[in-house]
Amino acid sequence: MEYKSYNLTNYKTNKILKNLPQEAKESIEVVGNVLPFKANNYIINELIDWDNYIDDPLFHLCFPQKEMLRENHYNMVKEALHNGSSAEEVFNVCNAIRSELNPHPSGQQCLNVPFFNGNRLNGVQHKYRETVLFFPGSGQTCHAYCSFCFRWPQFVGKKSLRFAGKESHDLIKYLKVHKEVTDILFTGGDPMTMSANVFSKYLNPVLDSLAETNIQTIRIGTKALSFWPYRFVTDKDSEDMLRIFESIVKKGINLAIMAHFNHPRELDTNIVKEAILKIRSTGAQIRTQSPVFKHINNDPLLWAEMWRKQVNLNCIPYYMFMARDTGAKEYFEISISEAHRIFKEAYSSVSGICRTVRGPSMSCTPGKVMVSGISEIHNEKVFVLRFIQARNSDWVAKPFFAKYDENASWINELKPAFSDKFFFEDEMAEIYHSKLTDCEENKFE
Ligand code: SF4
Numbered sequence: 374m375e376y377k378s379y380n381l382t383n384y385k386t387n388k389i390l391k392n393l394p395q396e397a398k399e400s401i402e403v404v405g406n407v408l409p410f411k412a413n414n415y416i417i418n419e420l421i422d423w424d425n426y427i428d429d430p431l432f433h434l435c436f437p438q439k440e441m442l443r444e445n446h447y448n449m450v451k452e453a454l455h456n457g458s459s460a461e462e463v464f465n466v467c468n469a470i471r472s473e474l475n476p477h478p479s480g481q482q483c484l485n486v487p488f489f490n491g492n493r494l495n496g497v498q499h500k501y502r503e504t505v506l507f508f509p510g511s512g513q514t515c516h517a518y519c520s521f522c523f524r525w526p527q528f529v530g531k532k533s534l535r536f537a538g539k540e541s542h543d544l545i546k547y548l549k550v551h552k553e554v555t556d557i558l559f560t561g562g563d564p565m566t567m568s569a570n571v572f573s574k575y576l577n578p579v580l581d582s583l584a585e586t587n588i589q590t591i592r593i594g595t596k597a598l599s600f601w602p603y604r605f606v607t608d609k610d611s612e613d614m615l616r617i618f619e620s621i622v623k624k625g626i627n628l629a630i631m632a633h634f635n636h637p638r639e640l641d642t643n644i645v646k647e648a649i650l651k652i653r654s655t656g657a658q659i660r661t662q663s664p665v666f667k668h669i670n671n672d673p674l675l676w677a678e679m680w681r682k683q684v685n686l687n688c689i690p691y692y693m694f695m696a697r698d699t700g701a702k703e704y705f706e707i708s709i710s711e712a713h714r715i716f717k718e719a720y721s722s723v724s725g726i727c728r729t730v731r732g733p734s735m736s737c738t739p740g741k742v743m744v745s746g747i748s749e750i751h752n753e754k755v756f757v758l759r760f761i762q763a764r765n766s767d768w769v770a771k772p773f774f775a776k777y778d779e780n781a782s783w784i785n786e787l788k789p790a791f792s793d794k795f796f797f798e799d800e801m802a803e804i805y806h807s808k809l810t811d812c813e814e815n816k817f818e
Pocket residue numbers: 514515517518519522523524525561562563595596633
C-alpha cells in the first residue's frame with residue numbers, strides 16, 4: 374500500500390476527513406496546533422470505524438478532540454486562529470500553552486540525560502542502571518501521532534524540548550565505560566520510521582562494539598505494527614529491515630521489539646498478523662505495552678481480549694501503564710483504583726501464559742511504581758505499591774504503602790501510609806539536588 378500521511382495542512386485532501394462535521398474539523402485544527410496531529414491512510418481506511426467515529430477508540434487515539442485542551446486554552450487558540458493573528462502569534466500562544474502541559478514529565482530533561490567527559494549526551498537517557506535509551510535523530514517522528522503521547526514535545530518543532538542524537542559514537546564511548554548497561558532501547562518517536570539504511574547507521578556502531586561493551590539486549594520501541602504494519606511486509610526496504618533484525622539475533626543478542634498496542638482491534642487486520650509473523654521469523658521477540666485510558670481502553674474485557682490475541686500471535690504482554698502526567702492527561706486519565714480494578718479483572722480472566730504482563734505502572738521520577746493491590750492493614754485501607762524499576766536498584770521489589778485515595782490518579786497525589794514519608798523520598802531528594810542546577814521539574818511528577 375502506498376503511504377499517505379495527513380496533518381493539519383493537508384487533512385482535507387482526504388475525502389472522509391473533509392466531510393467530517395465542522396465541529397470535528399475545528400477541534401482538529403485548534404487542538405492540533407498545540408498537540409501534534411498526524412494520521413495516515415491505513416489508520417483511516419482500516420482501523421477507524423467511521424459509522425461510529427464519535428465514540429470510536431481509534432478515532433480518539435489519533436484525532437484531536439476538543440476536550441483535550443482546557444476550555445480557556447482551547448478558546449485562546451481558537452481566537453488566535455480566527456482573529457487574523459500572524460502564524461508567529463499563533464505559534465507563541467500555542468507554545469505558552471504547551472509549557473503549561475508538563476512537557477518533560479518525570480525528570481527526563483534534568484535527571485535522565487547523562488554527562489560524559491563533561492558534556493551532556495544529547496539523545497541519550499540513563500535512568501535505570503541496566504538500560505540506556507537512545508533517541509536517534511532521524512527517528513524522532515512517528516507513522517501517526519497518538520493523542521495521549523507523553524513524547525509529544527518531540528514532534529512540535531521546538532528544539533529545546535527535543536531529545537535527539539545525531540549519531541551513536543558518543544553513546545558507544547559511554548557504553549564502553551558503563552559496563553553495568555546491558556540493554557539499549559532505540560526509541561523516539563518511532564525508530565521504525567527510519568529507512569533500513571539510516572537505522573543501520575545508528576545500529577552498526579553498537580553491533581561493532583559489542584566486544585567492548587556489555588550490551589546483551591537491543592530493544593526497539595515502535596508503534597509501526599499498529600500504525601503502519603506494511604513497514605515489515607511491503608515497504609521497499611522491509612526485507613532489509615528484517616535482515617537487520619536477523620543479523621542482531623545471529624550475534625547472540627536478544628532483540629526485543631517493544632510494540633505499542635492500545636486496543637485489540639489494532640491486532641485484527643491481516644497485514645498486522647503478517648507483519649508479526651515476519652518479525653518473529655527473524656528470531657526477534659515482540660513484547661507489548663500500552664497505557665490504560667479513558668475513551669480508549671478502560672475496560673477489563675478489552676485488555677483480556679488484547680492480551681489473549683497478542684499471545685495467540687506469539688507476542689509477550691509486558692506492561693499496562695498509567696497515563697503520564699503530561700499533555701492531554703486530564704482527558705485520558707483514570708484513577709489508580711480504577712486502573713487497578715481493570716488490571717485485576719483482566720489479569721484474573723486470562724490463563725497464566727498471558728500473565729507476563731505487569732501493571733498498572735506509573736513511570737514517575739523515582740521509577741516505575743506498580744500498584745500491586747489494595748489492602749487493609751491495621752484497619753487502614755491502603756494501596757500496596759512496589760518499584761519494578763527504580764533510579765536506585767535497591768528500591769526494586771520492596772513493597773511500600775500509600776493511603777487509599779479513590780480519586781488519586783498519579784503518585785504525587787498519594788500520601789504515605791504508616792509513615793510521614795515514602796521510604797525512598799530522602800534519597801530521591803539527594804539525587805534530585807545532586808543533579809539539578811536550574812531545573813524546575815517537580816520531583817514526584
Ligand atoms: S507512537 Fe509512541 S512516540 Fe509516537 S506518538 Fe504514539 S506514543 Fe508517542
